[in-house]
Each structure stands twice: as structure tokens, then as C-alpha cells.
Amino acid sequence: MAEYLPARLVQTRRNMNNYEVVRLGGILAAPTEFRQTLHSASIPAIAYWGIQVHGLRISTAGVSAQWGDGAYVWPARIDITSQPWVDIEAPTGTLIEELRVKGQNPFYRLLPLVGDHICVRMLGTNIPAEILEQFRAFAQ
Helix, strand or coil: CCCCCCHHHHHCECCCCCCCEEEEEEECCCCEEEEEECCCCCCHHHHHHHHHHHCEECECCCHHHCCECEEEEEECCCCCCCCCEEEEEECCCCEEEEEEECCCCCEEEEECCCCCEECCEEEEECCCHHHHHHCHHHHC
């Protein structure tokens, strides 16, 4: 990651629980793969279609944004939970901050340069195809 830290990345940082955290930030220089867990979605298939149609939504408050505004993702193809997930590709130019919190696996906070969604390319999911198809109408 580059040493340059965009203002939006720095200005939206938080640490709600005052944990010891190391942050490394920059801008994606190439499309990059990540895993987005859907554990907070009441119906993961609807969340999947929401990402497909609108992109990753930026969280701005509460526990969902405890480290700052952003969409939180994990390294690609890393199984950190048995919960539903989607593998995505974030585009070049996306703001990124790697967070290293003691006792946790590293994870990332993503932000667009402007706006509240990041358009991503869907690469895969562990949600069964038949379940996704049942909820496809919600994507309209």
C-alpha cells in the first residue's frame, strides 16, 4: 500500500473501543479481490443482490463502522466464518485501509473517493444458487 493517505480515509477514522490498532492505508493501484461476509444481513441472498446491483454500501455509524466509515472486507478466499459470504473485486482507485487489531486477523476498510457505495465485480459466493434465484426479484 502507498504511503499517501487520502483525506477521506483519515477524516473518517474511528476507534469506538479504543483498541490498539495498526493502520496501513492508500489507494488500490489495480483491481483487487476481497471477501465480504454477509453475517449482519437478516436475509443474505437479498444482501448479495444488493451488492450485485448497487455495490458495497458504506457503513457510517455504530458497530458496523466502529473503525471508521467504510465497507469492511477480508482477504480473498479466507474462511473466517461459517456465515454467508461473497467474493468481490474492488476497482482501481478505491481507498483502502488495512487494520491490524491485536488478537484478530487483518481486515480492510474500503471507501470510494466520493459517494456511499463501491461498485464491485462479483466473483463467487457460498450461498446456494437456488436460494439466490429465489431472491433475484429483490434486485429489481
